[in-house]
Amino acid sequence: MTEMNMLPPGLLVSAPSSGTGKTTVMLGLLRALRDDGLTVQPFKSGPDYIDPAFHHAASGRASFNIDTWAMDGGLLNAIAAQAAGADICVSEGSMGLYDGVATRGQSGFGSSAETAQRMGWPVVLVIDAGGQAQSAAATALGFQAYNPDLPIAGVILNRVASPRHERLIRRGMDHAGLTVLGVLPRRGDLALPERHLGLIQAVEHPDLEAAIIGYAAFLRDNVDLAAIRAAAVSGPALPGGALPKPPAQRIALARDAAFSFTYPHLLKGWREAGAEITPFSPLADEVPCPEADLVWLPGGYPELHAGALAAASTFRAALRQHAETKPVHGECGGYMALGAGLIDKDGTRHEMAGLLGLETSYEKRKFNLGYRRAVLTESMPGFAVGAALRGHEFHYSSILQQPDRPLAEVFDADGNPGAQTGSVRGNVTGTFFHMIAEDVA
Template sequence: MTDPRGHIPGVLISAPASGTGKTTVMLGLLRALADEGLTVQPYKSGPDYIDPAFHRAAAGRASFNIDTWAMDGDLIAAVSGQSTGADIIVAEGSMGLYDGVATRGQSGFGSSAETARSMGWPVVLVIDVGGQAQSAAATALGFKTYAPDLPFAGVILNRVASPRHERLARLGMEQAGINVLGVLPRRGDLALPERHLGLIQAVEHPDLNAAIAGYADFLREHVDLAAIRAAAAAGAPPAPASLPKPPAQRIALAQDAAFSFTYPHLLQGWRDGGAEILPFSPLADEAPDQDADLVWLPGGYPELHAGTLAAATTFRAGLQKHAETRPVHGECGGYMALGEALIDKDGTRHQMAGLLGLVTSYEKRKFHLGYRRAVLQSPLPGFDTGAALRGHEFHYSTILEQPDAPLAAVFDADGNPVPETGSRRGHVSGTFFHLITGENA
């Protein structure tokens, strides 16, 4: 429980690599702890913008990203301040525990280990022991000793095939001095549905609450929840700091299955700053509020709904009218929807809003993934020309045409230029990266 000085105990759930079952363990743990009557604050280490929505569904409390590459210390402090009132913090790592980038960002290299160390959260390592037994202990021991200053709580063994397999794996962990906090039998029904960008969106899951309840039952049966609570350690209390300020007073925000990826700390910062967020659904052919100061189209999956968007005449007319006098901005999927056309994976061309000349294609797929640093060549709502922004890009679309002026000079995490510069025409702008923060913002 929280002590009188504001210290909140926490743990970070991580793994040696992606695909070990970390997310299902995370969701089951969030719900199981909440079912015990605890107020649980979830976090996501790194730039992933899909997992926080699953966390919120499991914990009943908004989840936020902590990103040591994109965020400076002040913003990390402001994000950590969102845990006020919680009894325990449970954070989920990204990729493998020590995976990051080669070049230091605002406060680190972006690894989950950095997040755990800086926040004082002991690591619970989820290890897939399929195909091995005592040898899994060598993996666990390597992760525990690789960074001796990293707090390490123990391991959860996943995909255990039999009681004999469990005995052998436990023996190895005992010999290595590794605490075993849980043992999960192999089950084929615990995987969340996926598509090419990873997990499907939380809003698309056919029965997410029932799935999470099943994960919680599974965790309660096979994981020592009391031991995890006991392992949780409190770091320093949150320092006073502010989240990013809103770029306008009245913000019309597209929100539906096609447009759903905005970092939670941005939305909370806009609300804290007194902005009014006015949601609307392009898929329902709704126009943005006519009194909005700014229209913001987040990322998402417009390629899965391209025909519906092409037929949304009320949405398109309202967007075009707004753009005559006031700013419109799109990120990734929102950027594509502002363009001239989107070609789906079958090669069918769909007319988009036409506010930018951008033409993108999923027929000719190319993988784009990584942090982005952008130096604006034109103003963006909330930022002046010359401002440097930090963000993250993750998509498979290919640019066929981009006739408008570039919005920014854009670089990857190591400072190499990337061709996806975003673009601008009149009051309309768009980027392929999802904004995390401005530098020194």
Template sequence: MRSAPGLLVSAPSSGTGKTTLMLGLLRALAEDGLTVQPFKSGPDYIDPAFHKAACRRNSFNLDGWAMGRDLWHVIAAQAAGADICVAEGSMGLYDGVATRGQQGFGSSAETARAMGWPVVLVLDVGGQAQSAAATALGFRNFMPDLPFAGVILNRVASPRHERLTRLGMERAGLPVLGVLPRRGDLALPERHLGLIQAVEHPDLDTAIAGYAAFLRENVDLDAIRAAARGAPLVSGPRALPKPPAQRIAIARDAAFSFTYPHLLEGWHAAGAEILPFSPLADQAPDPDADLVWLPGGYPELHAGRIASAGTFLAALRRHAGTKPVHGECGGYMALGEMLIDKDGTRHRMAGLLGLATSYETRKFHLGYRRAVLQAPLPGHAAGEALRGHEFHYSTILDQPDAPLAQVTDADGNPVPETGSIRGNVSGTFFHLIATEENT
């Protein structure tokens, strides 16, 4: 099998404008009649929703640390029928972890090399001109076998600035695929975890259409299409993750929305019934569900509404009396005893676990996680090893229940966020990506 021809949009660092460029590129290619398959390199659950809004096709994560080759390739096969793939990198092009996982160190460069997708490097050239070429050349040569399409110059101040910067790129032998003039209205709204969610954007479709029009004026779309390439993929047994139950009631609204798309795709493919409900609308999970799943999200922004959602909380407690309930990160917090918001207001949560968390004093938790289960989790047996990612700012005040797992970071160092289990209820701060049997 060969990967569909594609490109990977990356940058030297975060904050260079690659996400807005990515969305404009997806929409512009789709407007030209292409079937565009988006991907996200690395552990991100916000960007894929923006990608789908841009080109009307589900976006999937490819993760070099958490996923093994078989899972990686079955996810890559979701591009079947696409004319072109466009992947968005995470952080800087070569940023990853210190310790190699089953597939690699988790960098966007590894994703591009594995898929054979040439890199489109987005450079913020504000405050420099010819010197930008030295940065681009260093990125081009750091991994000599990395396919490289060229650069897009962002935040160019004037025609003179463009001319000088192009001179540097010509000297370095680097193709310039586009030049984006400096504009102050292209940034997407952000909050503490990065971008706001796609469902929260006040007029996302109009914004993306504007990005696409801006790219058409300033980027050589024909050259970008011509640069797309693919590489052979190793064949082998292919299976997306199996569902943890047959009938899964999953919370889905502005407070609970962070679920990796490949997991939902695997659950659907195996015939599971996905039964969405909204805690913010005070909806009860389906009483016939085998499992209630609360994904991560932003419960801290809606803690008052969650605490007053009597129908939802009563139904959740009834379900937990006889059947399993699981929460990830924000969902875990909602299953706990108490959540203190940034203003110091205390909100009573479901009380199914003893967890107490606070955003009054923020503490940053970020990184890959390997968890060896000490107790069964829906769909997983005790002793099984899981891989995931943790990203939140909550401070843990109390975590009194039995630990769910022994959890370490990517380098094998223990972390205190072990998750919890009490009766039929479990929770983790990490978001599940894969089991080690399919890494």
């Protein structure tokens, strides 16, 4: 008999578009509920590798991505099961509520609405009320009518300019029959710092704890927390599933401000399967564990630390020594660091590890964003030739040269082939996409 997992009550915080303030609302809500004595399980809808670290800081529990394009039903169920022991689940959407891709993936098109429906969660819609009044209700009503099967628990009005502004908006919401769960006055100091990939990393925030405390106080003063708790719904019982298996038994994982983009469900799966994960810092010129079977360099911001990486001679020498007999793999920023050289935004070339012939440039910026499906033409750690992987790409770097054998045939979400195929040379492999899951279809 298949074991069934009953989820705690939950809801999803979303918005009509990016830039509405839903992340600050999410962080304030997580901390406020935690301060009320609840055990809160955070989730992130979609392939975001920055927000989960902020969620963890606010809630005290690891946050996991739920991705209906890249993940099959078994993996989605296994990730949902991470909520065991929690009192409430709160998930943050990505982009706009209904934004996804054109072609169905493992179980859907990747929208936050799909996440909410699959998990049985109603939606709290964060509306940026700046520049409108009663028209904000028409926006919210349109989102409710777009999919009548997806319940909208209510709205949180953000960036409200004055009591008069609030009265006008509330009049529109009353007319539309929509519940107002909170009204947030306009404040310029609530924005999280950003850079070219979106938010800065949680570890880089100058005083993240103070910021989260401030968000929680702001939410408590302006949002009906009791009504939000009451709006959370327990979804259907889900059958069990399995998290991803580790690519090696002993994994040396680069972990610092230059290399931090790892999906929590991967690390959780690797550890639960018995893998030993040993972090080390290339920026601190640390060496990977000599006993490691695999060195894994995740994505991050090597372009911001290229000088320090070029000067990390002890790290690079140890990496080269490891690669003589054992595998090394890099994703996105890690892939760039394994190459021959990296040109920063000022046009300065920095020598990288030289384990691949890849030359990349951040001076010649090219926006690369979207889901990826890769079919391996060469083996890589944990996967044989012919394996299909699903992942996501998000960077601004251009490839100047890529002389090594391609690692895979890579396609976008609609099946169109891409030029960024990854590389392989000896025991070293790398890709520009971040792996989310194996495609078992």
